[in-house]
Amino acid sequence: MTKIAVLGAGSWGTALAMVLADNGHEVRLWTHNKEQAADINATNQNRRYLPEVTLPKDLIAYDDMKKAVEDVTAIVLVVPSKATREICEKLNKVVSKPVIFIHGAKGIEPDTFYRVSVIMEKTLDKHISNGIVALSGPSHAEEVSKRHPTTVTVSSNVIEHAEHAQDLFINKNFRVYTSPDLIGVELGGALKNIIALGAGISDGLGYGDNAKAALITRGLAEITRLGARMGANPLTFIGLTGVGDLIVTCTSVHSRNWKAGHMLGQGAKLDDVLESMGMVVEGVRTTKAAFQLAILQKVEMPITAGLYDVLFENKDPKEVVDQLMSRVRRHEMEDLSSIMEDIYKG
Numbered sequence: 001m002t003k004i005a006v007l008g009a010g011s012w013g014t015a016l017a018m019v020l021a022d023n024g025h026e027v028r029l030w031t032h033n034k035e036q037a038a039d040i041n042a043t044n045q046n047r048r049y050l051p052e053v054t055l056p057k058d059l060i061a062y063d064d065m066k067k068a069v070e071d072v073t074a075i076v077l078v079v080p081s082k083a084t085r086e087i088c089e090k091l092n093k094v095v096s097k098p099v100i101f102i103h104g105a106k107g108i109e110p111d112t113f114y115r116v117s118v119i120m121e122k123t124l125d126k127h128i129s130n131g132i133v134a135l136s137g138p139s140h141a142e143e144v145s146k147r148h149p150t151t152v153t154v155s156s157n158v159i160e161h162a163e164h165a166q167d168l169f170i171n172k173n174f175r176v177y178t179s180p181d182l183i184g185v186e187l188g189g190a191l192k193n194i195i196a197l198g199a200g201i202s203d204g205l206g207y208g209d210n211a212k213a214a215l216i217t218r219g220l221a222e223i224t225r226l227g228a229r230m231g232a233n234p235l236t237f238i239g240l241t242g243v244g245d246l247i248v249t250c251t252s253v254h255s256r257n258w259k260a261g262h263m264l265g266q267g268a269k270l271d272d273v274l275e276s277m278g279m280v281v282e283g284v285r286t287t288k289a290a291f292q293l294a295i296l297q298k299v300e301m302p303i304t305a306g307l308y309d310v311l312f313e314n315k316d317p318k319e320v321v322d323q324l325m326s327r328v329r330r331h332e333m334e335d336l337s338s339i340m341e342d343i344y345k346g
């Protein structure tokens with residue numbers, strides 16, 4: 001049994017805490033909201049984020065970060081990506097012994113273009129870190145919390161750290177693979193949210209399955225282009241953290257990114273959509289980051305650019321679809337085949 005603190009009692013933090021508690025670990029679920037911690041401990045439920053499930057009895061919520069991390073050997077960070085730096089700064093003040101850090105967030109920071117593990121690496125004091133691991137893959141919290149079969153991937157620059165995380169999380173409902181490609185795993189998880197927003201918009205406009213399949217497949221092509229340029233292994237994007245997560249996020253009613261896109265496609269304004277969601281929609285911020293990064297890296301990302309225009313330039317989604325459909329004609333595998341040649345050349 002390992003003592004583990006899970007920081008962030010939203011839907012994903014709570015579901016991951018349940019997996020760890022099922023595995024017999026002593027799990028402390030930290031939230032910055034005092035009333036929420038009291039409510040979770042009084043009711044054995046997270047009524048705001050996962051109202052349909054009862055939490056394991058021995059899963060205790062804390063609102064005091066210092067107490068939550070006392071004597072733990074692993075800390076699982078599951079706050080929205082934009083809160084990562086703030087939480088790491090707080091951790092520097094309360095963690096005294098080295099622990100392994102595992103994060104479950106999916107985002108890229110605009111302007112710096114840091115992945116979540118990079119923010120952590122740059123912010124956490126070296127003497128408190130026994131390694132940083134990303135956990136990603138097709139995994140809606142609602143289904144994980146009901147113990148429905150789910151597969152994810154853990155990745156780290158040091159493969160033993162990923163294997164350590166695999167040991168902590170793996171069970172008969174939650175199958176955990178390892179990958180050495182931290183860049184690819186994190187970029188796949190973050191960038192698929194852009195495409196999920198697009199899939200939601202397409203559905204909101206009343207387009208059908210053909211349009212969605214096109215978005216998923218051409219979305220994968222542009223994710224792979226940017227990923228390869230940033231140093232990822234392109235093959236990672238056909239795995240769980242690429243295609244797998246694209247499928248689940250673009251086709252599931254659980255996806256907040258899909259839902260937000262759906263409302264936009266039906267004509268709602270972005271601010272109203274975000275206000276009404278009550279949960280994080282990571283794809284909005286990641287669209288800004290990926291749009292900026294694609295320009296800087298001279299990588300063609302037409303779907304991302306179209307989404308950027310809808311979200312930040314107030315462009316009509318239908319007009320953006322028309323533009324995407326009338327782009328200059330091309331060979332389907334144009335630059336993907338050169339990416340693959342580069343891999344085989346070594």
Ligand SMILES: NC(=O)C1=CN([C@@H]2O[C@H](COP(=O)(O)OP(=O)(O)OC[C@H]3O[C@@H](n4cnc5c(N)ncnc54)[C@H](OP(=O)(O)O)[C@@H]3O)[C@@H](O)[C@H]2O)C=CC1
Binds near residue numbers: 033105278
């Ligand atoms: N939900 C899912 O199925 C999955 C989510 N993810 C990723 O996990 C990450 C978290 O998502 P999710 O749990 O769904 O998000 P939610 O919106 O469900 O919950 C976010 C949680 O983080 C808390 N929080 C927000 N800002 C801060 C802060 N500055 N300090 C402390 N706590 C904060 C919120 O508190 P409050 O209630 O006060 O707002 C809330 O408890 C995202 O990057 C998401 O992409 C990955 C896989 C699956």
Ligand SMILES: O=C(CO)COP(=O)(O)O
Binds near residue numbers: 193249255281282
């Ligand atoms: O990443 C997810 C599932 O793998 C969750 O996606 P949403 O944030 O769109 O709900």
